[in-house]
Amino acid sequence: MELSPDDYALVEEELGRPPNAAEEALFVNLWSEHCAYRSSRPALADLPTEGEHVVVPPGDDAAVIELDPTGDGDTLLALGIESHNHPSYVDPYDGAATGVGGIVRDILSMGADPIALQDCIYFGDFEREKARYLFEGVVDGISDYGNSIGVPTVGGQTYFDESYDGNPLVNVMCVGLVDRDSLLTADLKEPGNELVLVGASTGRDGMGGASFASEDLGEEAESEDRPAVQVGDPYTEKLLIDATREIREHVEAARDLGAAGLSGASSEMAAKSGYGAHVRLDDVHLREEDMQPWEILLSESQERMLYEVRPDEVDAVREITEKYDLGFSRVGEVTDSGRYKASYDGETVVDLPAEFLADGAPVHDLDREEPQEKTHPSPYDVSREGLLEALSDPNDASKEWVYRQYDHEVQTRTAVKPGDDSAVLAVDGVGVALSAGCDSRRVEAHPYRGGYETVVENVSNLAAKGARATAFVNCLNFGNPERPDIYGEFRDAVEGMADAAGDVGVPVVGGNVSLYNESEEFGSAVNPTPTVAAVGVAPDADAPRMEVSCDVGTPLVLLDASDDPSVLEEVAEDVASHAEASHDVSTGGLAVALAEMCGERGVRATVDGDELYDSSPGRVVVAGDPDEFDGGYESTVVGEVTERDLEIHVDADTLELSQEEIEEARAALEDAM
Amino acid sequence: MTTVGVLQFGGSNCDRDVAKAIRNLDADAEPRLVWYKDSLEGCDAVVLPGGFSYGDYLRAGAIASQAPVMDEVREMADAGKPVLGICNGAQILCEAGVVGGAYTDNRSAKFQCEPTHLRVESTDTPFTRRYTEGEVVEVPIAHAEGRYVAGDLDALESSGRALFRYVDEDGEPSEEVNPNGSDGNLAGVRGDRANVAAMMPHPERRCDPLLGGEDGRRVFEGMVEAAAE
Secondary structure, three states: OOOOHHHHHHHHHHHOOOOOHHHHHHHHHHOOHHHHOOOOHHHHOOOOOOOOOEEEOEOEOOEEEEOOOOOOOOEEEEEEEEEOHHHHHHOHHHHHHHHHHHHHHHHHOOOOEEEEEEEEEEEOOOOOHHHHHHHHHHHHHHHHHHHHHOOOEEEEEEEEOHHHOOOOEEEEEEEEEEEHHHOOOOOOOOOOOEEEEEEOOEOOOOOOHHHHOOOOEOOOHHHHOHHHOOOOOHHHHHHHHHHHHHHOOOOOEEEEOOOOHHHHHHHHHHHHHOOEEEEEHHHOOEOOOOOOHHHHHHOOOOOEEEEEEOHHHHHHHHHHHHHOOOEEEEEEEEEOOOEEEEEEOOEEEEEEEHHHHHHOOOOOOOOOOOOOOOOOOOOOOOOHHHHHHHHHOOOOOOOHHHHOOOOOOOOOOEEEOEOEOOEEEEEOOEEEEEEEEOOHHHHHHOHHHHHHHHHHHHHHHHHOOOOEEEEEEEEEEOOOOOOHHHHHHHHHHHHHHHHHHHHHOOOEEEEEEEOOOEEOOOOEEOOOEEEEEEEEEEOOOOOOOOOOOOOOOOEEEEEEOOOOHHHHHHHHHHHHHHOOEEEEOOOOHHHHHHHHHOOOOEEEEEEOHHHOOOOOOOEEEEEOOHHHOOOOOEEEEEEEEEOOOEEEEEOOEEEEEOHHHHHHHHOHHHHHO | OEEEEEEEOOOEOOHHHHHHHHHOOOOOEEEEEEEOOOOOOOOOEEEEOOEOHHHHOOOOOOOHHHOOHHHHHHHHHHOOOOEEEEOHHHHHHHHOOOOOOEEEOOOOOOOEEEEEEEEEOOOOOOOOOOOOOOOEEEEEEEEOOOEEEOOOHHHHHHOOOEEEEEEOOOOOOOHHHOOOOOHHHEEEEEOOOOOEEEEOOOHHHOOEHHHOEOOOHHHHHHHHHHHHO
16 A cells, blocks of 8 residues: 555655655555544534533543533543444454454543443345345454453444445444543653553554555455454453553553554654654564564554553553553653654664654545435335334344343443433443434435434433433444545535534534445445434433333323424433333334333324324433423323233324234344344 | 452453442442452352453363362362352353353353343252242343253252252243253252352342342342351
8 A cells, every 4th residue: 555646745745755665654544534534524623522521522542521510520431432344344243343342442541441332233235145144243243342341232223224235334332431530541741751562462463454444345355355354352352451440540641552553552642742752663562473663563453552651650560461461561662852753673664753644644625515305205104014014124123132142231230221212321320321323314315414313313312211411422434535425425414413412512522434435346335324322411320211111091292302402401301300111213203112112011192194104303202291291392192001002093093013013023133133 | 247259360250240249238248359360368258250251262161260269269169168150150160160060052152141030949058048949030141151051960950959940930941931051941050069059140230229120139148148157
């Protein structure tokens, strides 16, 4: 891989000489879209990122917020999200597994204990065998890695659409818990401190992963690109998690080794602080012989962390790594030169201005074409059969087959478990609610509105469990931005998200951009997929559940905040105080929502035919006293709790399903796998 | 004060959950997290918690079962102190020969995290003394290699070594409610001595009504009570 002629000329001008091969390789990786956001930066500037409770804004490995903005501010949450799309197509098991590993280390970099994962996974047409093969491999990879490291996978989304036939998406979000006193960042503190590399040894796996992630997938992708997919070792990751609890008290700064490996981590630390760094490649502990200096710099071997350590603390860190059987090497030091230097065998192999390397990539000025609005009418009939078809659609059917394979209870905090609108964790006496997802068909139909709605839908998932949103992270998955139609979708969707985040008054504190999600084989780009993961706080983790188990005759009330999502905060308060059961309305509309509420008890409701499958977000159905639900949202009694089964009156028709029929239809995904 | 050692191997991941469950008991007991390179000396009982010791890269529990600290576990077992293996800890105790039988892949060949109903089969162990015989409790499983192979099932049953059995809500065992294909629907068994037991379900995950119930709490209550005697 080489630099583009324009970039090469710019580098040559800045350095006053041509870059050597190792230096060029660094620029190729660090100036890739994956690392430098060259196409996406102008759009990202629109997103609101500030708030009094935001402790670490976007720009570090993960964002950090106060757990409870009304609390004492000592307990913090670290949040991050990452895509592992291209690797998961080439090697679904390892691609997805290392996606989990990477985002967990971003959380460790903040000194935090990872407490929850959410996965949003998008595949092609469920009828295609290839889609189901990738689905199974990705779930296996997440399951094996996430379960081994003892971090519960509590939520996310599984979505099928033919636009993902040649390019599935794997977006992983992680949440961590850290006391303010133990918080770490990537900001170097003082020249003279040492740089210490901890964790797995360095090999040739994952060479050039960052630039690989920034290309379209060709037909030969599966075989040719396998060396660019890293292989994970969850055992070492678990040791890193345990060691972090002790190491964080002895180090000054931390960064995990992700895209572009050691060079990425060390040069970004150097650039961020305004200092410099010198890395001695001879001192890196290796797993292979005869590695070239540039290979050591760029290797994306997993499960490695870089720390800034005061000289008098180096032995303490070494002892902790010995306790946990982790690799340790003293690989360099912080300098005040502003240069990023690497040496090997007594020779300087890289000598670059640190800030130019990490932040000097010019932003692409791309053409933008306004997207055409499309409409996707509901495919289901207003009939019993139509309703059964909706319930058994793989996008609406039960995902128990997926989340049963994830340990969602380890760490004993999970109060509301997967399968509900959001997971709720019991932390420090409050409920931390988590939601993630994107109904990308709605974004494809109208990117601005869809981007807006993706935010609203996730806030609504939190509100349905009595939680008000405190922060978002997003993962922007799009096609090739050099195509004006794709770039138009991208800009519109991000503007929609920015406006929605502004309207609900909640910052977007971090994210990830994945472009070039296209497939030569299928001649297609993925639906614009701006995944949102939302975090919220509820007064109590014992949230009302989706299924009704309350008294027969309890009214069902539809709370509608779709016209003004800012009132979802009131919905959250009223749900927390008064709802006996509560469920968000999303894909499949009221029809599917009401069917999902049936369990121990049943549901009878009256719905207009044209609203039966309407999936527009911002609505919640609750069971409870209608007089208690009188906030700034619209509130309508739509039915009541019955002994058992589902009965929906639609215009002149009555659609009836027994509990057994609902369960059988909802088992469609499980049956097919 | 009763000290319950919670043995941590590299890759253990339910160690802190077990410690939390013990700390929250209304009993004069304290958990002590013990790294496998340290000693269990001074502990009145020990729990081998769940997780993926050494990544389970060989067979689940096989590498941990060879750790030198397992000699101390055997000594505690021989001295009549309560020794409980949960999930990966159960696999380790079987691999170490402290409890009979073996664990292999679930019938589904997948990891399964789900609630199960258990019937209490015998109450003459520290871990079951607080339950009543025939009682049905709800405690979840989370494992990929939890299919118990008894060897001589008849001998196990006739000697009263069955502690917990997978059943339906009404207490009936059947193939349908056997989550992993275990012999005799066995979810928990004891060793030759009543003070040593292995179980796949996670009682530490059912010690708080907020998290789905408290049916697992009495496992630890009984253990602490017995350790103090």
